[in-house]
Amino acid sequence: MSLVSQNPGVSVIIPCFNSAKTLARALDSCLLQTEAAQIIVVDDGSQDASAAVAKFYSLKDRRVELVQMPENGGPARARNRGANFAAHSILAFLDADDEYQPGALATAALYLRNTPRQAAVRFSADFSDFPADLRAFPDFERHADIMSDTVASTLVIQRATFLALGGFPTDEVFRRYGGEDSALSNAIIDIYGCYRLEARKGVRVNYHPGSHVALYFSRAGGAETPFDEHWATTEAIQQFVARARTAMSGTAESIVDRA
Template identity: 55%
Template sequence: MSPISIVIPCFNGAATIARALQSCLSQPDVAQIIVVDDGSTDASASIVRTYAMHDSRIRLLQTARNGGPARARNWAALHAGTPLIAFLDANDEYVPGALGPALDYLAQHPGAAVVRLDVEFVGFPARLNQHPDFARHAAVLSNTVPSSLVMRRSVFLALGGFPMDEVFRRHGGEDGALSWALSEIFAQHRLTDAKRVRMHYHDGIHAEKFMNIQMGFAQVDPPAGDETLNASRAFLDAALANLRQLQAVERVSHAT
């Protein structure tokens, strides 16, 4: 079974980063836990340093100013030294043994680029988690949110990582764009036999915004929706172009 690196972007996550780290440390086969403190103004970095003093697998990277989670994740992935990477947000946590089945799946399916974990949505408002369509929309998010993602690092880098367009900084959706590319190019299998990652509710969480729109509690802003869709389509086109270029290089190298 291949070892794995876990990437955690963190911006002012002092209240939850310890919980996230503890859940990572409980996972077997974890070689690295790379936390990017993305310009935090709270004690996030100090908490991570304390954990790193007791476990050499933890590495702290820091940015001078906040650049957003996509940039933080991509930077951390460049520092990963394992063939597999997983992404966990600082507000979320893995359940014990969460990554083992994902690693087994990728080992048993060498042609699979990615596998998703099923997400438990904790503390979400009753109007959402008691809605008759909650399970359907939760499944969509489980195939989209970064904390469910386990994939081959080579594929992640070939696709260009999470898109960092300014439109995603304004409106969110970089995780949806990457998910779209993964689905179109490779397909995404999700392990649905158990909930393996917990997404904890907090004010302003994008999952709530998505569900509010899908369930009719809010309306999408047409210009923002169009901008995000166009940026996502452009990312998909660029990802396909990257892969075609790599395939062409590979063919030439084999021919010579």
């Protein structure tokens, strides 16, 4: 049995780029989670006080650790880097401007332990912080469901599965347009399936102007998506899922068994 598999609890990974204003809120929400045995802040070349905030919290609580990227590489690389430092068999990802609701990780971890053949589980997300004009369009709730099954902050996954899939894809197209979380989500669903905990919202996804989630809702509400961007991200997602499916063919069950 590996050292990782012997360690109970969840390793939470927080990618952080110039998020000093919101990082404390995200960390506070993690520290309230009894299952958060390790909280890894990956500073992705921030120019603000993000690293100082993380260091301050690491002095307050030994569960908090700071990992610093040598240069800015984008959220996918930061999340993958954090996963390499994870000491626990279950991973959770939280963006630095989001926050967990009380008891969320305990519910997710219990589900994965009681259903060991499940590779991953999702929270339903609370988007109530988003502007009223975005939340007012008729299909908002349907698109909120789509985002609950997509954004990184709702994902809790067996570490062995995450590593076997290769983590979040780091193709340049995702760095430019976003969509790395959609690619990983599609691969997980295609190979394993993924249950969503719908009884209550497990994570609050806060509005951040210019974020890929905010842009998605704007386009869902009627804003036009440039054709080149749509084509490039769709093709990249399909290619990643195909690569994952090929790599994992016939091994999905054994990966979950080792998780």
